[in-house]
Amino acid sequence: xxxxxxxxxxxxxxxxxxxxxxxxxxxxxxxxxxxxxxxxxxxxxxxxxxxxxxxxxxxxxxxxxxxxxxxxxxxxxxxxxxxxxxxxxxxxxxxxxxxxxxxxxxxxxxxxxxxxxxxxxxxxxxxxxxxxxxxxxxxxxxxxxxxxxxxxxxxxxxxx
Numbered sequence: 531x532x533x534x535x536x537x538x539x540x541x542x543x544x545x546x547x548x549x550x551x552x553x554x555x556x557x558x559x560x561x562x563x564x565x566x567x568x569x570x571x572x573x574x575x576x577x578x579x580x581x582x583x584x585x586x587x588x589x590x591x592x593x594x595x596x597x598x599x600x601x602x603x604x605x606x607x608x609x610x611x612x613x614x615x616x617x618x619x620x621x622x623x624x625x626x627x628x629x630x631x632x633x634x635x636x637x638x639x640x641x642x643x644x645x646x647x648x649x650x651x652x653x654x655x656x657x658x659x660x661x662x663x664x665x666x667x668x669x670x671x672x673x674x675x676x677x678x679x680x681x682x683x684x685x686x687x688x689x690x
Contacts, residue, residue, distance in 0.1 A: 532636060532640070532641035532642060532672075533594070533640040533641055533642070533667055534580055534667065534670065535585075535667050535668065535669065535670055536666065536667065537665075537666070537667050538665050538666050539543050539557045539561065539640070539665050539666075539667065540557070540636075540639040540640065541556065541557055541558065542556070542557050542631075542635060542636040542638065542639060543555065543556050544556075544557075544560070544605065544630055544631060544636065545609065545610030545628035545629070545630030545631075545632055546610060546613075546627065546628065546629060546630070546666075547610060547613075547614040547615070547628075550580070550608070552610045552611070553583065556628065557636075557665065558665065559662055560603060560627070560629075561664060561665045562603065562641040562662075562664060562665065563664055564600040564601055564664065565598055565599055565600050565601075565661065565662070565663050566599070566600065566601045566602075566603055566662045567587070567594055567599045567602045567603070567604070567659065567660075567661060567662075567686060568603050568604075568605065568659070568660050568661075568662055569583065569584075569585065569587060569602070569604050569605070569658070569659045569681060570604070570605045570606065570637070570642065570655040570656065570657060570658050570659075570681075571583055571604065571605075571612075571655070571657055572605055572606070572607075572646060572651065572654045572655060572656070573607070573608060573651060573654060574606050574608045574613055574615075574616035575612075575616055575619070576590075578657075578678050579606075579657075580616075580619075582678060582682070583657070583678060583681065583682065584616075584620050584622070585620065586683030586684065587602050587625075587626055587683045588621070588622050588625050588626055588630060589683070590683045590684075590687060591625035591626070593687060594683075594690075597616055597687070597690040598690070599661075599690070601627060602610060602624065602626045602627070602630050603627040603628075603688050604617075604622075604626050604627070604628055604629065604643070605629040605630075605631050605636065605637075605655065606629075606631065606634065606654075606655060606681045607631050607632070607633075607637055607643075607653065607654045607655050608630055608631075609630055609632045610630040610632065610665040611657075612630070613629065613630040614628060616628065626631070631655065631664075634653045634654065634655065634690070636655075637653075637654070637655035637656070638653075639654065641648075642655055642656045642658060642672065643651065643656070644656045656672055656673065656679060657673040657677075657681050658670065658671060658672040658673060658680075658681050658687070659671045659680070659681040659686050661686070661689075661690070662679050664677070669686075669689055671685065671686065671689075
């Protein structure tokens with residue numbers, strides 16, 4: 531069953547880099563008392579994700595903060611080392627928290643996993659954006675396969 535507006539995010543632990551070492555961040559740690567813009571991409575270093583999706587949020591980070599967003603986070607079914615390297619490559623700095631859902635457990639738990647086997651990618655996350663307030667989904671924008679529109683920074687900014 532796919533998560534929907536009004537649902538609480540399931541508890542999960544993401545991989546993150548802390549002081550140069552792999553560590554964890556729970557959904558509760560990410561969202562407790564905060565308004566979070568959470569985006570998901572099918573894969574780090576993939577064309578649309580690297581050229582358009584993540585850069586839009588990095589470029590508009592200050593505007594998101596002015597609209598009341600405390601944290602922008604990007605999750606992908608990649609390991610923590612890949613997400614860290616991608617964040618450095620994309621120069622996200624402190625503007626975007628890079629979250630590794632290495633085994634796809636979070637994507638599966640919220641019902642937004644996809645089968646990327648025909649592209650040699652295995653099980654991945656669908657592309658989406660959501661606003662989460664204190665762990666509760668307030669807005670959810672799931673892309674149709676192969677599209678990039680409703681998960682973009684511009685689209686989300688227009689909905690805030």
